[in-house]
Amino acid sequence: MSKARNGKVIRPARLTARELARLSTLLREARALRDVATWRRAKAVLGYAQGRSAITMATQLCVDRSAVTKWVGWYAAHGTDALRTRQIPGRA
Numbered sequence: 476m477s478k479a480r481n482g483k484v485i486r487p488a489r490l491t492a493r494e495l496a497r498l499s500t501l502l503r504e505a506r507a508l509r510d511v512a513t514w515r516r517a518k519a520v521l522g523y524a525q526g527r528s529a530i531t532m533a534t535q536l537c538v539d540r541s542a543v544t545k546w547v548g549w550y551a552a553h554g555t556d557a558l559r560t561r562q563i564p565g566r567a
Contacts, residue, residue, distance in 0.1 A: 484523075484547055484548070484551055485520075485523070485524055485547060485550065485551045489524075489550065489551060489554065490524055494554070494555075495521070495524065497554075497555045498517055498520060498521045498524070498550075498555055499521065501513065501517045501555045501558060501559070502514060502517040502518060502521060505517055510560055512560045513558060513559050513560045515536050515538065516546045516549075516558040517555070517558050518532075518536060519532045519533070519536055519538070519542075519543045519546050519547070520546055520547055520550045520558060522535070523543065523547050529543040529544050529547070546558060
């Protein structure tokens with residue numbers, strides 16, 4: 476199995492100007508709401524889509540490379556909504 480080039484894991488349909496704008500909007504919303512987890516995911520995916528490596532983004536955000544890879548996969552499969560923080564079901 477060969478390695479994917481930066482940004483190539485994400486389908487071309489997800490790399491349109493409109494989709495990149497949605498990612499930027501999600502990043503701003505997360506910052507305004509102080510949702511660090513969503514901000515970190517959006518920042519990582521946006522950087523990856525712009526051609527930075529998963530390792531570079533992981534180092535910049537102080538997370539493991541596998542986390543960035545997982546987030547990119549979520550985005551590639553389900554779009555920006557997959558990066559939002561959700562409540563965990565069940566008892567508090």
